[in-house]
Amino acid sequence: MSDREGHDEQAELAASGAAAVDMEAGVLAARAREWNVPFYCIRAVTDTANESFALDFNRMRDKEGRFSRAKIVAAALRRPSVLVPELRKLDRRCKQASEALGEFVDNCRFDN
Secondary structure (H helix, E strand, O other): OOHHHHHHHHHHHHHOOOOOOOOOHHHHHHHHHHHOOOOOOOOOOOOOOOOOOOOOHHHHEOOOOOEOHHHHHHHHHHOHHHHHHHHHHHHHHHHHHHHHHHHHHHHOOOOO
């Protein structure tokens, strides 16, 4: 699925009233059901279903599939007035999401 198709699907789900749209865990949940094993997904949200980024992060990956900082910086330097503020906003949100996720995990209590 392309980034554009993914965004279109997100927008459609958001229009249906979805408060959050998880575009990645569904495949894992389906496999867990297939294997008859429990599946839990804890996520921290960094963007809303109605948002899109000017930068196609799928094109910013290296050969191993990891984000390439060099590609991201190069793209930001080509369009600094658009991408630098967007990347700074994403950085802030990632830090907030990381803290919220850490607090959640720290406060989890599992009973047998």
